[in-house]
Amino acid sequence: MEVVKIVPRGYCHGVVEAIRAARAVGAERTGEPIAMLGYLVHNEHVTTELAESGVRLVDAATRLRGLDAIESGTVIFTAHGVSPEVRERARARGLHTVDATCTDVIRTHDLVRDLVGRGYTIVYIGRHGHPEPEGVLGEAPGRIHLVESVADVDQLELAAERLAVTTQTTLSLWDTRAVIARLQERYPHIEVHNEICNATQERQEAAVAAAPGCDVVVVVGSPRSSNSQRLVQVIQEHAGRPAYLVDTAEDLRPEWFRGCRRVGVTSGASTPTVITRAVITALEAMQPEPAGAADAVTSAPAPSAPGIG
Ligand code: SF4
Numbered sequence: 001m002e003v004v005k006i007v008p009r010g011y012c013h014g015v016v017e018a019i020r021a022a023r024a025v026g027a028e029r030t031g032e033p034i035a036m037l038g039y040l041v042h043n044e045h046v047t048t049e050l051a052e053s054g055v056r057l058v059d060a061a062t063r064l065r066g067l068d069a070i071e072s073g074t075v076i077f078t079a080h081g082v083s084p085e086v087r088e089r090a091r092a093r094g095l096h097t098v099d100a101t102c103t104d105v106i107r108t109h110d111l112v113r114d115l116v117g118r119g120y121t122i123v124y125i126g127r128h129g130h131p132e133p134e135g136v137l138g139e140a141p142g143r144i145h146l147v148e149s150v151a152d153v154d155q156l157e158l159a160a161e162r163l164a165v166t167t168q169t170t171l172s173l174w175d176t177r178a179v180i181a182r183l184q185e186r187y188p189h190i191e192v193h194n195e196i197c198n199a200t201q202e203r204q205e206a207a208v209a210a211a212p213g214c215d216v217v218v219v220v221g222s223p224r225s226s227n228s229q230r231l232v233q234v235i236q237e238h239a240g241r242p243a244y245l246v247d248t249a250e251d252l253r254p255e256w257f258r259g260c261r262r263v264g265v266t267s268g269a270s271t272p273t274v275i276t277r278a279v280i281t282a283l284e285a286m287q288p289e290p291a292g293a294a295d296a297v298t299s300a301p302a303p304s305a306p307g308i309g
Helices: 013-028 044-052 063-068 084-092 103-117 131-137 150-155 173-186 198-213 226-238 273-285
Strands: 002-005 034-037 055-058 074-077 096-099 121-125 144-147 163-167 191-193 216-220 243-246 262-267
Touching (some): 002 273, 013 044, 013 096, 044 055, 063 084
Parallel strands (some): 002 262, 074 096, 163 191, 216 262
16 A cells, blocks of 8 residues: 655654653662652553653652652652652652653743743633643642633633733643634733644644545554544544544554555654554555455445544
């Protein structure tokens, strides 16, 4: 099958730096307990590799709860960032800390502190339960309102004169624009700070531009990865092509490619290149199957995207 390799794809600068920092800690502090507070990046393969070098994963519903499970040694804060309360509690407990927060996420924390210091009330567009909003919201408890959708905006009742909106870094460009537009309708004076990072923007725009030239698109990434899930979503919604999320080449299902000649491949910002390469190799080895040829052999599921919640 012909494979269209969509660029840019794969590791962003924040992930490269976070993995470098974690590997360095694993090499420098051998013999000491080292824990990463949550998935360093949302990718099982990277997590397994780090575990082999002595970096234990502590995954809990929140970063604060995870911290309670770390008694001594070094704790690594992930690329998603943590709240000031998590930092303070780690310091009070005498833990050695390594901060792998992405510089793009740090910028949002700085922005929120600055706005709150100048008397603003903030609307933050992000996803409930994701670690990045947890960290940012912790900068301004009581002064920042989390919304996910236009419907959430309609539930807001804000009277603040100074009002600003900012965002999680890995959202859908299109959904975020719609939520901001609704906020501007309701609060024309709102100050807009769209913090979707360049890596997310470039990968989504490239995928949506390339997808119409493909019969189907495969996104290589973990179901835990927000930016990988958003790639699947924006291809389906804004390029009108079927798109599937696969963690590895083993997840590819021949029935997705029935009648297809050209398949696009992209990958999330936390997907190792070696895994994407294996998926491309497996797709190139597939023979295009005529539409309907396999109907007698297997029944294909309705097009859907694993991992989209
Ligand atoms: S996706 Fe964006 S915010 Fe997240 S680690 Fe990469 S560059 Fe940083």
